[in-house]
Amino acid sequence: MKIDDNNEACRSGEENPGRRRFLARLGVAVGSLIAIMAGLPVIGYILLPVSRKMHRQWVSVGPADRFTVGDTVLVSFENPSARPWTGVSGKTGAWVRRVGDGNFIAFVLNCSHLGCPVRWEASPKLFICPCHGSVYYEDGTVAAGPAPFSLQRFRVRVRSGQVELESRPLPFTETTT
Amino acid sequence: MQWLDDRTGLVKLIKSIADHPAAPGVKWKYVFGSAVLTAFLMQVVTGIGLLTTYVPSSGGAYESLQYITDKAPLGAFLRGMHYWGASMMVVLLIIHFLRVFLMGSFKFPRELNWITGVLLMATTLVTAFCGQIVRWDQDAVFGLVVASKMAAHVPLIGTWLAHFIIGGGVVGSYTLSRIFDMHVIVLPTLLASLIGLHVYLVLRNGVSEPPVPGRGVDPATYRSDYHDMLRKEGVPFWPTVVLRDFVFATGVVLVVLLLAWLVGARELGHPPDPSLINAHPRPDWYFWWLFAVLALLPHALENFFMIALPLLIGLVLLSVPLVSNRGERHPARRPLAVAVVVFIFSGIVALTVAGWHENWSPRVNASPLTADIIGASSGPVYEGAMVFNNMGCLFCHTIEGHGGKRGPNLTWIADRLTRDQLTLRIMNGAYNMPVFGRILSTAETENLLDFLSTRKKFGFETGKQQSVVRPSGPLTHAALHASEELAIINSAHP
Structure with a gap:
């Protein structure tokens, strides 16, 4: 035209x-x-x-014999989704407790209220969130405060003497929970 | 000049803006809007400076911030300017906002001045929050976790939204870059466009004349009255009005420079490692009131407070000039408007103070009770005090200045509660206190009760060796029985 x-x-x-x-x-x-x-x-x-759903993957957090039965310890691992530029921000923490010979429990660090990292207090055997004072018993159930539900857990397994956690997204970004 | 104006038309435009008559009596109360603009420009300039060294990657940001703060020449000063510039911009915005509201300047024909202003305020606050995240330390990481957890409360799309803010399922590879993108490109561009629109509207509708009691706004006659008044009594925008703006803006910049020099930016925290647990995310001071609301609200109403309330506040603010665009402008004739401002403003001040004290947080690093406070160095009272120190009681309860403030102060608890009542509370816990019956052994409970029974203002004096009269039998039967009953009630109503 x-x-x-x-x-x-x-x-x-x-x-x-x-x-x-x-x-x-x-x-x-x-x-x-x-x-x-x-x-x-x-x-x-x-x-x-x-x-896209986060890729879940088993990650080693150390040899099983380094964990004492009954102790709850803080472990950290590099998240499989980390990239070369992620640096320390790619780390994830977990509270891991050996409850029996080959039996482990691992709790997500994030409080179920607003996601602050909970601390383990060994003497009273409580998880305490420093932000708004949510408290959890040693099994992760709510003891006090605004937390709406129990601490989430990682799946744990022992493979050739290594304790392995299955990496997972933050609880509140998942549709399945 | 003539050539330039012939090709651009800008010289005449600027001259006409400078010469246009403004309302008389526009004195120092009207300087805050332009001061906000000054603060914004300062943020742009200091931001450009910081961008030359800041590395916007999850792995590199913290080290680059350390470099800026500790090594780069003038780096700490520039960070200080950007930090205090943000504070200054928020403060000036609030003052400007209050001035406009109290003087009824939002009424006809300036409704859209107000609406663009509200959008500017919201965008500024989001930009400021993103700025706190871009200061990529551990508090920033968990601050963002908290923000996205709040976003997850949005119905239907909450989970997706949280995912979007973090840039995946966990904080890490994609998190910082997207917040950075918002903070330096998306939001500032939006701010600049909104400021352009806002200033255009101010020039088009003219600066509102100071209100006079009894002289209300009538849309039918306001414009012609306003222009008549400008013709008769108007003062030239330049220099009469603008000069005050310049003087005040100079003061604003000087105060920011002074604060940057004397106080400096907020300290960089621990590295941005989500697996460290010593985080205590706390926003910058102008968000403390919001921080306090989140901590103090009734937790059953969280969805309302986190999602519905901000939306509601936004809608109310946006609709102010649509609901009331005529009538009295003078605050003396608008008692309800003044009352609302006083109420909200004192609420925000009170919440800010509460946010500063942060009494709702357990003090996980509280210093333990000393032998001097305990009044014993061995025996059941001492052992009981050790239970108090070690079992986390101290995190939430204060005794003589030691400990947290989340729970009641127990300094003189024995004046208020009998041993049986204490037993009940310890054994059964409460909404904000764990059931210590599950945690303490009978001996520990007895010792703790012995210790707490000495916390008397009258009767016992602390600081002396004390003997305790213990009721016969381990935990009195009545108390134990009652606590069992309560435990049953508790388990029936979890």
């Missing part, structure tokens, strides 16, 4: 308001189409990795 500024039709806006309106709407539509075409890949780039 030839575009000519002197085209009679172009100057006839006043006589032909319907055409004007149509072209204005077309302009908006084409503009929106351009924005969507350019914007969709960007939105996809930002959103797609987020909607």
